[in-house]
Amino acid sequence: MCGIAGLLGAGADRGTVTRMIAAIAHRGPNGVRLEAGDGYAFGHARLSIIDLECGWQPLHAAGLEVMGNGEIYNYLELSGENGLAERLTTGSDFEPLLHLFAERGMGAVGETVLPDLRGMYALCLRSRDHPALLARDPFGIKPLYVRRTRGPTLAFASEPRALLLDSRPSVAPEAAEELLALNYVVGRRCIFQGVERVAPGEVLDGSGGAFDPVALQPAIHRLRPPVPIAEAQALRRLDAVLEDSVAVHQRSDVPYGLFLSGGVDSAAIATLMARLNTRRVIAYTCGFDALGASDERGAAERVARALDLDWRETRFGAEDFWRIAPEVAWALDDPTTDFATLPTWKLAEAAKDSLTVVLTGEGGDELFGGYGRYRRALRPRWLGGRPAEPQVHAPFLKGGGAAALRRWREATRPRRADLTRLQQAQVADMATWLPDDLLLKLDRCLMAHGLEGRTPFLDAEVAAFALLLPDRLKVRGRHGKWLLRRWLALTCPAADAFGRKKGFTVPVEAWIAPRARALGPRVAAVEGVRELCMAGAVEAAFCDDAQSGSRWPLLFYALWWTIHIAGASRGEAAEAILGSA
Numbered sequence: 001m002c003g004i005a006g007l008l009g010a011g012a013d014r015g016t017v018t019r020m021i022a023a024i025a026h027r028g029p030n031g032v033r034l035e036a037g038d039g040y041a042f043g044h045a046r047l048s049i050i051d052l053e054c055g056w057q058p059l060h061a062a063g064l065e066v067m068g069n070g071e072i073y074n075y076l077e078l079s080g081e082n083g084l085a086e087r088l089t090t091g092s093d094f095e096p097l098l099h100l101f102a103e104r105g106m107g108a109v110g111e112t113v114l115p116d117l118r119g120m121y122a123l124c125l126r127s128r129d130h131p132a133l134l135a136r137d138p139f140g141i142k143p144l145y146v147r148r149t150r151g152p153t154l155a156f157a158s159e160p161r162a163l164l165l166d167s168r169p170s171v172a173p174e175a176a177e178e179l180l181a182l183n184y185v186v187g188r189r190c191i192f193q194g195v196e197r198v199a200p201g202e203v204l205d206g207s208g209g210a211f212d213p214v215a216l217q218p219a220i221h222r223l224r225p226p227v228p229i230a231e232a233q234a235l236r237r238l239d240a241v242l243e244d245s246v247a248v249h250q251r252s253d254v255p256y257g258l259f260l261s262g263g264v265d266s267a268a269i270a271t272l273m274a275r276l277n278t279r280r281v282i283a284y285t286c287g288f289d290a291l292g293a294s295d296e297r298g299a300a301e302r303v304a305r306a307l308d309l310d311w312r313e314t315r316f317g318a319e320d321f322w323r324i325a326p327e328v329a330w331a332l333d334d335p336t337t338d339f340a341t342l343p344t345w346k347l348a349e350a351a352k353d354s355l356t357v358v359l360t361g362e363g364g365d366e367l368f369g370g371y372g373r374y375r376r377a378l379r380p381r382w383l384g385g386r387p388a389e390p391q392v393h394a395p396f397l398k399g400g401g402a403a404a405l406r407r408w409r410e411a412t413r414p415r416r417a418d419l420t421r422l423q424q425a426q427v428a429d430m431a432t433w434l435p436d437d438l439l440l441k442l443d444r445c446l447m448a449h450g451l452e453g454r455t456p457f458l459d460a461e462v463a464a465f466a467l468l469l470p471d472r473l474k475v476r477g478r479h480g481k482w483l484l485r486r487w488l489a490l491t492c493p494a495a496d497a498f499g500r501k502k503g504f505t506v507p508v509e510a511w512i513a514p515r516a517r518a519l520g521p522r523v524a525a526v527e528g529v530r531e532l533c534m535a536g537a538v539e540a541a542f543c544d545d546a547q548s549g550s551r552w553p554l555l556f557y558a559l560w561w562t563i564h565i566a567g568a569s570r571g572e573a574a575e576a577i578l579g580s581a
Contacts, residue, residue, distance in 0.1 A: 002046050002047055002057070003026075003027030003045040003162075004043070004045075004067050004123075004124065004156070004157065004158050005017055005020035005021045005024065005042075005043045005155075005158070006020075006043065006067070006124055007151075007155050008124075008126075008131065008152055008153055008154045008211070009039060009151075009152040009209075010151070012036065012039060012041040012151075012152045014034060016041065016165075016166075017043040018034060018043065020043055020155070020157055020162040020163070020165065021044070021045050024162050027047065028044070028045025029047060029450045031045070031056075033046070033056050033057060042058050042067050042124070044057045044067050047356070049071065049252055049254055049357060049452055050071070050075075050092060050252065050253050051090055052253050054092065055094075059095050059098060060098075061087070061102075062098050062099050062102035063102060063128065064126070064127040066094055066098055066124070068094050069144075070120040070121035070123070071121070071452070072117055072118070072119040072121065073118045073248040074117065074119070075096050078097075078100065078117075082096070082100060084096050084099050087099055097125070100112075100113045100116075106130045110125075111203075117137075117460075118248065118459055118461065120137045120141035121136070122136045122142040122144035123135055130206075130207055131206040133203060133205055134156055134203070134206075134211070135198075135202070136199070136200060136201065137200065138460070139200055139201075139363070139439070139455075139463075140199070141443075142158075143440065144156065144158065145157055145163060145197055146163075146195070146198060147194055148211075153211060154204075154206070156198075159334070160192050161564075163192075163195055167194075168567075169192050169193075169564060169565055170565070171191060171528060171531075171561070172191055173531070173532070174189065174404075175189050176191060176528070176532055177397060177399070177401065178407065179191060179335055179336070179337060179557065180337070180397055180532060180557060181390075181401030181404035181405065182390050182408060183336055183337045183338050184433070184436040184437040184440070185334070186407055186411045187411045187436070197334075199213065223416070223419055223467055224418075225418050226468055226471060227470075231473060234483055235483065235486060238487050239487060239491075241462050242462065243272050245456040245459040246273060246456045248459075250273070250277075252356070254356035254357060255282075255354065255355050255356055256355060256357035257282030257284065257310075257355045257358060257359070258273060258283050258284075259285075259344075259360050260284065260285050260303065260304060261296050261299075261300060261361070262285075262296025262297070262298070262299025262303075263296065263299075264364065264370070264481055264488055264495065265362075265364030265370075265457065265484075266360065267303045267492060267495040268484060268492075269359050269457075270303055270307055271488065272456075274307040274308065281310065282310045282312065282355060283304055283312065284312050284347050284350055284351045284358075285297055285304075286315075286316050286346055286347050286350075287313060287315055287316065288316050288343075288506065288507055289316065289318075290318070290507035293505075294507075297313060299496065301313075302496075303492060303494050303495050306493075306495075307494075312354075314347060314350040316342070316343055318511045321511045325342070325555070325578070326563070326577075327448075327570060328445065329559035329570075330564075331345070331444045331447075331448040332440070332444050334444075335560050336440055338437050338438075338441055339508050339552055340441060341445055342508070344442065345445045345448070348445050348448070348449040351451060352450055352451055355451065357452045358446065359453075360453055360454070361457065362434075362458065363458040364457045364481065364484065365480070365481070366426055366429050366430050366433075367457055367466040368457075368466055368481040368483065369422055369471075369475050369482075370484075371388070371480060372480070373388040373389075374475055375475055377422065377425050378421060378422060378471070388421075388425035388429075389408065389412075390405060390408060392404065392405045394550070394553075395537065395541075395547070395550070396533045396547075396550055397532060397534070398532065408432060412428035420471050422475060423471075426467065439455075469483060508551075509549065513548065516542040519551075519555060519578070519579075520540075520541070521539060522576065522578075523542065523554050523558040526561055526577070528561030528562075528565055529557060529558055562577060
């Protein structure tokens with residue numbers, strides 16, 4: 001887990017990359033390495049996880065070099081199966097890639113090696129004969145951004161802030177509208193003008209000099225219709241693939257643990273970590289101190305006691321909210337208004353002194369069919385069924401957000417007729433909500449604290465199994481994640497896998513409400529808010545309790561714009577927007 005930055009093409013210089021990598025040095029607190037040559041300059045900020053002494057990048061072997069952010073979990077298998085052990089000079093999980101590419105060739109679109117990888121990565125690979133190749137893992141767990149400039153052909157980095165050092169940033173209006181209407185920006189578009197995301201699973205091949213997106217890796221998006229399987233057999237297979245995934249996701253030379261909520265996904269990860277480890281596994285849970293808040297600490301504690309975890313509780317109250325909001329706005333240079341960023345930040349803050357690697361449950365809902373919107377999509381319309389798509393309610397926006405929803409629909413097409421409605425909904429989420437909100441949130445909030453987040457559900461082997469399950473093993477009656485719940489009920493009864501759970505929520509409205517009337521004018525006065533929103537509508541949202549759900553997205557965007565566009569510090573933004581709050 002690291003931060004990478006680089007320039008490719010004529011005019012690439014070490015000095016510029018030095019400033020780029022310094023802008024994201026929080027991603028690699030263990031140190032920075034720089035390298036420059038004819039037509040390239042690289043910077044790598046390292047968070048040491050595997051081979052602490054020799055795993056520094058860029059790595060060189062077999063006439064190639066690689067620089068990456070992430071982890072290749074099956075590096076030991078890749079080395080053993082391909083007879084590489086005697087050629088390796090480090091224990092780095094990235095070095096086997098160099099030897100495999102040297103043997104198989106980099107290929108026109110990087111398809112010779114990348115499909116064999118189990119891991120999360122954003123990487124740059126180059127050789128004397130092949131100018132460069134940029135690639136991002138199939139789920140988009142690790143971020144990668146590019147900017148095409150007049151000097152070098154391409155600038156790339158782990159975060160947009162590293163690409164915006166020589167110009168005043170400006171907002172792409174369509175992206176900002178999506179942020180406030182959908183809670184995230186969709187697809188390859190970035191909120192900053194001139195910056196693009198590399199899409200999940202995408203390869204940019206520089207052999208022609210253009211670095212256009214030329215292909216998508218064969219991976220999760222090449223689905224087939226469900227494959228029949230008996231439930232008993234599916235349970236045995238699920239146990240095997242999940243245990244294998246958690247086992248490889250624990251490969252680390254530094255301390256690891258997990259984030260444990262009261263839900264099915266993290267309880268499943270906890271169950272397998274307890275099975276696989278002889279030491280007590282450290283688990284962190286965040287609970288909310290607010291009247292009427294949904295608090296899962298009790299459920300998490302029951303699981304922790306049953307599994308004999310080293311359970312650690314952290315509390316989140318009103319003071320945390322006002323302190324953390326500007327910090328999260330700073331960390332999310334590529335923003336999401338998802339309020340789950342707040343407890344994620346607090347958990348990372350609590351865990352950073354004990355852990356360097358954290359396993360989390362992201363991806364369980366998307367792969368195993370957990371969302372209520374999936375169940376609604378399977379019902380007939382006369383029983384309340386509706387498409388599994390975002391529900392837009394943004395009356396403060398000029399246009400109301402309808403255009404943002406249209407763009408979301410375009411981003412999730414074409415829908416394949418051979419897939420079930422449930423599979424189509426899952427694929428749509430994996431193309432948008434998962435990388436553009438959930439994984440982005442996890443990456444920024446953890447990396448700001450020098451933590452690596454790992455997602456065992458988002459593993460190639462788990463995905464290959466889960467996505468082809470029959471619909472009835474994903475959704476049955478009022479329950480999503482049917483097979484996963486059945487497995488958890490057998491392996492960890494304390495998790496109460498079929499119990500009625502409250503939806504996860506953060507009580508931001510309760511914290512904002514006492515100060516809403518004072519906050520409204522400050523938020524409405526921010527230039528970026530005025531550009532997007534109708535006159536008077538913002539203050540009305542802060543005055544009218546019926547619109548309380550609009551307050552956090554608007555407050556967050558005001559903080560974000562003041563920091564990333566107006567150039568204020570976190571403290572200055574907090575003073576200007578939050579005042580004495």
